[in-house]
Amino acid sequence: MTRDEIQDEVLKIFKEAFEIENPGLDDDLGEKYEFDSIDALDLLSRIEDLLGSSLTQNEKKQAMEIRTIRHIIDYVERMAAKRA
Amino acid sequence: MERRVVITGAAAITPIGHEKDEIVDSLVNGKSGVAPLRDDDLLSGYIHSKVYGTVGYPIAYEFERKYRKTMGPVSYYACQVAKEAIEAAGLEPGFLSSGRVGVAFGSTHGSPTVQRDIYKNFFSRSPTRFSSVGAVDYLKSMVHTTAVNITKMFGITGRVIASSTACATSSQAIGFGYETIKFGMQDAMVCGGADEYDTTTVAVFDNLLACSTDFNETPHLTPRPFDVRRDGLVVGEGAGAVILEEYDMARKRGADILGEVIGFSCNNNGGDLILPSPTGVAEVIRLGLENAGIRPDQVDFVSAHATATKMGDIIEARAIHSVYGDHPYVTGLKGYMGHTMASCGVIETIITLHMMEEGIIAPTLNLEEIDERCAMIRHTTKLHELPIRIASVENFAFGGVNTSVIIKRFE
Numbered sequence: 001m002t003r004d005e006i007q008d009e010v011l012k013i014f015k016e017a018f019e020i021e022n023p024g025l026d027d028d029l030g031e032k033y034e035f036d037s038i039d040a041l042d043l044l045s046r047i048e049d050l051l052g053s054s055l056t057q058n059e060k061k062q063a064m065e066i067r068t069i070r071h072i073i074d075y076v077e078r079m080a081a082k083r084a
Numbered sequence: 085m086e087r088r089v090v091i092t093g094a095a096a097i098t099p100i101g102h103e104k105d106e107i108v109d110s111l112v113n114g115k116s117g118v119a120p121l122r123d124d125d126l127l128s129g130y131i132h133s134k135v136y137g138t139v140g141y142p143i144a145y146e147f148e149r150k151y152r153k154t155m156g157p158v159s160y161y162a163c164q165v166a167k168e169a170i171e172a173a174g175l176e177p178g179f180l181s182s183g184r185v186g187v188a189f190g191s192t193h194g195s196p197t198v199q200r201d202i203y204k205n206f207f208s209r210s211p212t213r214f215s216s217v218g219a220v221d222y223l224k225s226m227v228h229t230t231a232v233n234i235t236k237m238f239g240i241t242g243r244v245i246a247s248s249t250a251c252a253t254s255s256q257a258i259g260f261g262y263e264t265i266k267f268g269m270q271d272a273m274v275c276g277g278a279d280e281y282d283t284t285t286v287a288v289f290d291n292l293l294a295c296s297t298d299f300n301e302t303p304h305l306t307p308r309p310f311d312v313r314r315d316g317l318v319v320g321e322g323a324g325a326v327i328l329e330e331y332d333m334a335r336k337r338g339a340d341i342l343g344e345v346i347g348f349s350c351n352n353n354g355g356d357l358i359l360p361s362p363t364g365v366a367e368v369i370r371l372g373l374e375n376a377g378i379r380p381d382q383v384d385f386v387s388a389h390a391t392a393t394k395m396g397d398i399i400e401a402r403a404i405h406s407v408y409g410d411h412p413y414v415t416g417l418k419g420y421m422g423h424t425m426a427s428c429g430v431i432e433t434i435i436t437l438h439m440m441e442e443g444i445i446a447p448t449l450n451l452e453e454i455d456e457r458c459a460m461i462r463h464t465t466k467l468h469e470l471p472i473r474i475a476s477v478e479n480f481a482f483g484g485v486n487t488s489v490i491i492k493r494f495e
Contacts, residue, residue: 019149041219
């Protein structure tokens, strides 16, 4: 997946699963959209679907620092590269 | 300190209607909410009882995703009736979040629909399935899911009492909410219960031979509380919420007072977890009257638990007679909608409030020929235009838990 494709997929997840449309790439998701820890865990399972493989516990813990869409795209890109 | 506790809001989702007018119309015209059991692709094909107390109309939910994400079907019911009851009572957001308001609300076992999906994942034996159990599945299905989804939606910061005693769940919620206000620990409580469509509950009663099976082709003719042809209970779905409030505060803010809770009792049979106990049931009725400080002859109406099981109705009729004689009218409201499990106590309380307001006493639906073993009490066999001043709502649950809620028309 290219970075653009990852971005499209992430934005699609945000629209369909979290009802958040066209968020700014650097918006603080918690502050602006009330995106909380429950949503973060939900997002991780969707990222697993996107990657087609499970994330390890350590990989999931790394994701807990994520605050923006740009962070999410970085994270998915990194996880996809590890699995390439 | 003992304070008076009044009811300032009520809302119900029942098999016989959602709005008060619909429910009263069903009572007056003898309309049943029992329908054919719906196919659930799991157990419905194996269950002998093919009837269900069904909420067969759409409900216009308007919950934002931030609330929906932790709600299973049971919490949709619970939050909807809580919302309507809070709006009817006119409680302001600032008060709800003041710490002076709590929630007493429950369901039989969280959300069986969500639990089923969790177990499907576990038993699929696919290595990726374990992690597919969603982060919110527990929040949707845990036993206190209704109570805390209500706190979240309305920013309620006071006490949470999540009763979960099957058929006594919501009468306990009302009773414990009443005591919480009466003794000054909270000023208002959102009380009630809910249960969603669930065939596992039907299967349990079916396997105990306690479900109605003789009327699978004519669902509206069952259940038949106290009737000679009764053949068991009919499981149903629904929800109800009442707002209980300290009397002086309700008066000061000009609230519309629907009724007063004047007594509550709860006991346990101390033995068998399934069979009702004549001693335990009679005692809970007596304790309720004692708590309310009234004599048996002051009660005009008894909403009987009356599930239409062979033994349960006889034991209850005898217990009622041992305390009240044949004075109060007795109606088994489950004749209209089946047994809505965790929500039956609050739904029966709300229907009793409706009858108080309308000046009517509805008959036990499907009671055509009274079983002589239940005949010693004053059955309501037709619609009466009579005032109810004081009523007792009785509920009894698996586990030997019994309750009596005493309510009084507000004068």
